Structures are given as C-alpha cells and as structure tokens.
Amino acid sequence: MPEASVVSPGRPWLARSSFAAAAAAVILVLAVAGLRGGIGLLLTAALGSAAGLAAAWWFLTHRGLWRWLAGTLVVLAPLVMAVVYMRHRLLWVVVAFVLLWAVAVAAGRRALSEPDHGPAEIVTAAPLSPYLIMNPRSGGGKVERFRLVERARALGAHVFLLDGPAVDVAEVARQAIREGADLLGVAGGDGTQALVAGVAAEHGLPFLVISAGTRNHFALDLGLDREDPSTCLxxxxxxxxxxxxxxxxxxxxxxxxxxFGAYAAVVQSPAYRDDKVGTTLEMLPDALTGTNGPHLALTVDGVTVTGSQAVLVSNNPYATGDIAGLGQRPRLDLGVLGVLAVTVRGAADAARLISGRGRARSLTVRAATEAVVDADAPSVPVGIDGEAILLPTPVRCVIRPGALRVRVPRQRPGTRPALPEMDWTRLRRLALGQPPRPVGA
Structure with a gap:
C-alpha cells in the first residue's frame, strides 16, 4: 500500500517528553486526588468524562427534547466535576492535569511531525492568452469586492462572468481553448474549480486558482492568500x-x-445552502444511526468495510485525524487518495471516536490509488467538492498523479505544515528508537 506519510526518524526526545508529561498528569491525579478524596473522587472524574462523551453522541443522534437534554449534560458534566474538585480544594489538580496533558499532546504531535518541502516549482513563460471564469456570487461577492474583473483585464486576461443560470462551465472552458486560450483560471468555489481543472488537465494547460470562494480549501493547500484573492492574479x-x-x-x-453517507446526505438537502447548521442538526440523527439512506460498503486495498455512516475519499490524504475533511492536506502530489470511513455501532464506539482513544475500531484510514464505494441502492448521494450529486453504484474513485499544472504566484503565504494527530503506538516506537511505520499501516 502506498505510504501517506512516514514518521520523522528524529526527535525521540520529544516523544519521551510527551510520555513523561502524560505520566506526570496521571500520577498527579491518582496520588493527590486519591489521598485527599479517596476512590470516590477518582470515580467522579471517570463517570463525568464517560457521561459527557455519551451525551455528545446522543446530541448528534437524537432530536427534540432528548437532544437538548443531552446537550445540557455535555455542558454540565465538566462543570460538576470542577465543582466537586473545588469543594475538596483540588481545583489546582484539574488545572495542572490539563496543562500537563496539553504539554504531552503538543510534544507528541511535534515529535510525529515531519518536514514538508512541497511540490517542486517550475519556471515557465507567462501566458499570452489567459482565460478566467468568475462567479460574482461566490464567497459573498468577492469578485466585485476585490475588483477582480478589472484587475484581470488590466493584466490582459479575458474574463467570462457566470451571471446566468445553468451555465455549462466545462463547455465554456473548452470553447475558450478552441479560441486560443493558453491558461484557464477560476474565481469561484471548489466545485467550479474542479470542473475547469479537469478540462485544463485534459488539454495539458496551466490552471490558475483565484481564492474567491467561501472556504477555498484547494487554495489553502496550494499556499495561496485566502484573505485577498486579487494576489492570486x-x-x-x-x-x-x-x-x-x-x-x-x-x-x-x-x-x-x-x-458519502452522513455528510453527503446533508449536502444533498435543498435546505442546506440556506441553513447549513440547522439542516445538519436535523439530518444527522438518521444519517448517523443508519435509519435513512443507503448502507455503504467501501472496498480499498482488497478489504471491504461495511456499515459505515460516512466515507471520505480525498485527493491526497488530509492531516492525520481530520475525520471531516475540513482541515489541510500536507501534500497534493503524493499520487494517492486519502480514504477514511467512520463506522460507529453504538455509544461506546462514539465515545472512543470523540475522545480519540481506541479510534482504530471505528475509523478506517488508508492511502490508496483506488477506492470503490457500493451501496444497497442503485444510486447514492455524493458530495463532490461541496456539490451534491447523485451517482450510480458502485462508485469508483481513482487518483491521477501529477495531472494538473497549477500556476501560482512566486510570492505567496505558503502552507503551514499541519501537525499530525496523536498516535500513541507510533509515538512509543519513536521514543524507543524503533523503526517508524507508515501512517495507515
């Protein structure tokens, strides 16, 4: 299986420091709380943590009164524990535990991180006939706010505005190539970026990303300035x-x-664009408990995982532990898909998933060149770069290594390397000086 990432062989002292801080945090609670408050105080902390995690799962999987009772418990559980410890004059233990655990996690994530040099930059001639497609509604009107049309035309670019309904963006791009365009670019959301990027790759032309969308995830991972899209020009x-x-x-x-699954079902809803939070909360119970929508089966590397509530297939893996695809991809040129499936079969699995302990049981993470998602239905809703699409099953996803030439400014903010999630097994190997294993192995 292709490697998504490899633990850096250096920094074993950071790994050891992480274990030392974690051990100090646990010993502090056991020693001080155990001596001062007895077993009851320790049980209060354990039961409070378990109750808070279980309540979080109930909040996501129920509606109405049960949801809000669970939400109240999520808030009250840590407050009750804090009050109990305060009455025993042990609030300083809680504070010290939190600080020591924060040090342990920070040191561990730093120990597991690796240097990232990004894809190689190639110097090429400036385009003579650039063609830019701009969506004036994208990102709350960034095209107009940053005067992108005027600035692009002043630089010699032809600009096409998506100001009408049902425009075939891919056909607009193909027509531009037929008329002599030597670069295609988009100022808009990631869904529009993907359509035009596919045409650019098909014809071997460079592609320009202008960060005028709402979230601009592709621009983020390219190291572009998301605050001022005009700098992309x-x-x-x-x-x-x-x-x-x-x-x-x-x-x-x-x-x-x-x-696929929970997130795709939410995006598929017509109400999602107008009320993202409300629609998500309304649809999550059915999506997470499997009472609505098709049952998924993911096949990757010859292994099939069934019963997953959500499957995410990404163009290169996200930073380890990003189970929503909302973070950052350290690289876009590894030649692999990031494949992630969430399979929760009850409150215990949910607690492990939310707390980060024992995630292997509920989380399938792979790096592969191909993934197939099937379902017990002739078609399945899919969220493709945030756009809701209905596709016939089975759905096959593959990676196209190095398929796209992206033209970026020479001077740009760049990407901030994302620290990996804590992986105590990998951290232990590093602390003991043992050979590292690839992520997902």
Missing part, C-alpha cells in the same frame, strides 16, 4: 508552476474530496 505576470494530483470519481474530477 500575480501569477499571470510573476508566477511559477507546480504539478499536483487530481481525483477522479466516475468521469468527474475533484480537487478536494468526495463524501
């Missing part, structure tokens, strides 16, 4: 090229991810 005159991978689901390109 600097690539037209002072830019370099990087080669990145593209994902392919069926015959459609994706630059970020394709999601």
């Amino acid at each position: 600097d690539a037209l005159t002072d830019g370099v090229e990087v080669r990145v991978d593209l994902g392919l689901i069926g015959d459609r390109t994706f630059v970020n991810n394709a999601s």
Whole structure:
C-alpha cells in the first residue's frame, strides 16, 4: 500500500517528553486526588468524562427534547466535576492535569511531525492568452469586492462572468481553448474549480486558482492568500508552476474530496445552502444511526468495510485525524487518495471516536490509488467538492498523479505544515528508537 506519510526518524526526545508529561498528569491525579478524596473522587472524574462523551453522541443522534437534554449534560458534566474538585480544594489538580496533558499532546504531535518541502516549482513563460471564469456570487461577492474583473483585464486576461443560470462551465472552458486560450483560471468555489481543472488537465494547460470562494480549501493547500484573492492574479505576470494530483470519481474530477453517507446526505438537502447548521442538526440523527439512506460498503486495498455512516475519499490524504475533511492536506502530489470511513455501532464506539482513544475500531484510514464505494441502492448521494450529486453504484474513485499544472504566484503565504494527530503506538516506537511505520499501516 502506498505510504501517506512516514514518521520523522528524529526527535525521540520529544516523544519521551510527551510520555513523561502524560505520566506526570496521571500520577498527579491518582496520588493527590486519591489521598485527599479517596476512590470516590477518582470515580467522579471517570463517570463525568464517560457521561459527557455519551451525551455528545446522543446530541448528534437524537432530536427534540432528548437532544437538548443531552446537550445540557455535555455542558454540565465538566462543570460538576470542577465543582466537586473545588469543594475538596483540588481545583489546582484539574488545572495542572490539563496543562500537563496539553504539554504531552503538543510534544507528541511535534515529535510525529515531519518536514514538508512541497511540490517542486517550475519556471515557465507567462501566458499570452489567459482565460478566467468568475462567479460574482461566490464567497459573498468577492469578485466585485476585490475588483477582480478589472484587475484581470488590466493584466490582459479575458474574463467570462457566470451571471446566468445553468451555465455549462466545462463547455465554456473548452470553447475558450478552441479560441486560443493558453491558461484557464477560476474565481469561484471548489466545485467550479474542479470542473475547469479537469478540462485544463485534459488539454495539458496551466490552471490558475483565484481564492474567491467561501472556504477555498484547494487554495489553502496550494499556499495561496485566502484573505485577498486579487494576489492570486500575480501569477499571470510573476508566477511559477507546480504539478499536483487530481481525483477522479466516475468521469468527474475533484480537487478536494468526495463524501458519502452522513455528510453527503446533508449536502444533498435543498435546505442546506440556506441553513447549513440547522439542516445538519436535523439530518444527522438518521444519517448517523443508519435509519435513512443507503448502507455503504467501501472496498480499498482488497478489504471491504461495511456499515459505515460516512466515507471520505480525498485527493491526497488530509492531516492525520481530520475525520471531516475540513482541515489541510500536507501534500497534493503524493499520487494517492486519502480514504477514511467512520463506522460507529453504538455509544461506546462514539465515545472512543470523540475522545480519540481506541479510534482504530471505528475509523478506517488508508492511502490508496483506488477506492470503490457500493451501496444497497442503485444510486447514492455524493458530495463532490461541496456539490451534491447523485451517482450510480458502485462508485469508483481513482487518483491521477501529477495531472494538473497549477500556476501560482512566486510570492505567496505558503502552507503551514499541519501537525499530525496523536498516535500513541507510533509515538512509543519513536521514543524507543524503533523503526517508524507508515501512517495507515
């Protein structure tokens, strides 16, 4: 199986420091709380933590009165524990435990991190006939707010505005190529970026990303400035090229991810765009408990996982532990898909998933060149770069290594390497000086 990441062989002292801080935190609670408050105080902490985690699962999987009672318990559980410890004059123990545990996690994540040099930059000639497609409604009107049309035209670009309904963006891009465009670019959401990127890759043309969308995940992982999209236009005159991978689901390109199950069902709802939070809370109970929608089966590396509530297939893996695809991908040129499936079969699994302990039982993480998602239905809803699509089953996802030439400004903020999630098994190997294992192995 392709490697998504490998633990850095250095920094064993950080790994040992992490274990030392974690041990100090546990010993402190057992020694001081045990001597001062007895077994009852220790049980209060354990039961309070368990109750809070179980209540969080109930909040996500129920509606109405039960949801809000569970939400109240999520808030009250840590407060009650704090009050109990305060009455025993042991609040300082709680504070010290939290600080020591924070040190343990920070040191451990730093120990597991590895240097990231990003894809190689290639110096190429500036485009002579760039063609940019802009969505004036995207990102709350960033195109107009940052005067992107005027600035692009001043740099010699032809601009096409998506100001009408049901425009075939891919066909607009193909027509531009037929008329002599030597670069395609998009100022809009990631869904539009993906459609045009697929056309650019098909014809071997460079592609320009202008961060005028709402979240701009693709721009984030390219190291572009998401606060001022006009700086992306600097690539037209002072830019370099990087080669990145593209994902392919069926015959459609994706630059970020394709999601199935819980998240896809939410995105599929017509109410999602107007009320994202309310729609998500309304639909999550059925999606997470499997009472609504098709039952998924994920096949990757010859292994099939059934009964997952959510499956995420991404163009290169996200930082370890990002189970929602909301974070950052350290690289876009590893030549692999990131594949993640969440399978929760009850409150105990949910508690482990939420707390981060014992996630292996509920979380399947792989790096592979192909993944197939099937279901007990002729079609399945899929969220492709945030766009809701209905696809026939089985759905095949593959990676296209180095398929896209992306032109980026020479001067750009860059990416901040994302620290990996805590993996105590890998951390122990590092602390003991044992050979590292690839993530997902």
